[in-house]
Amino acid sequence: MTCDRCGGKSLAYVMSYFTIDMLCFDCKNDEKGAPNYQKAYDAETAAVKNRNFNFPGIGIAPEDQAYFDERVKLRTPPPSSAL
Numbered sequence: 001m002t003c004d005r006c007g008g009k010s011l012a013y014v015m016s017y018f019t020i021d022m023l024c025f026d027c028k029n030d031e032k033g034a035p036n037y038q039k040a041y042d043a044e045t046a047a048v049k050n051r052n053f054n055f056p057g058i059g060i061a062p063e064d065q066a067y068f069d070e071r072v073k074l075r076t077p078p079p080s081s082a083l
């Protein structure tokens with residue numbers, strides 16, 4: 001199994017607050033800094049409170065996607081450049 005967001009391998013996966021993607025811990029941590037994290041978290045928490053365990057999440061807005069892309073890029077070491 002690989003992470004739905006970065007494609008990396010991880011020993012364990014957790015569900016995204018934004019979508020039903022299964023994420024590695026790095027990506028899950030990154031969500032906390034996303035522009036709409038609070039909104040996603042609140043929506044997910046409210047859904048669970050209403051016993052709606054199939055809540056698909058609020059989705060990923062373009063600004064969130066840009067943030068995640070940037071985070072994954074920072075995490076992944078760039079390919080060794082030719083000297």
Ligand SMILES: [Zn+2]
Binds near residue numbers: 005008024026
């Ligand atoms: Zn990941």
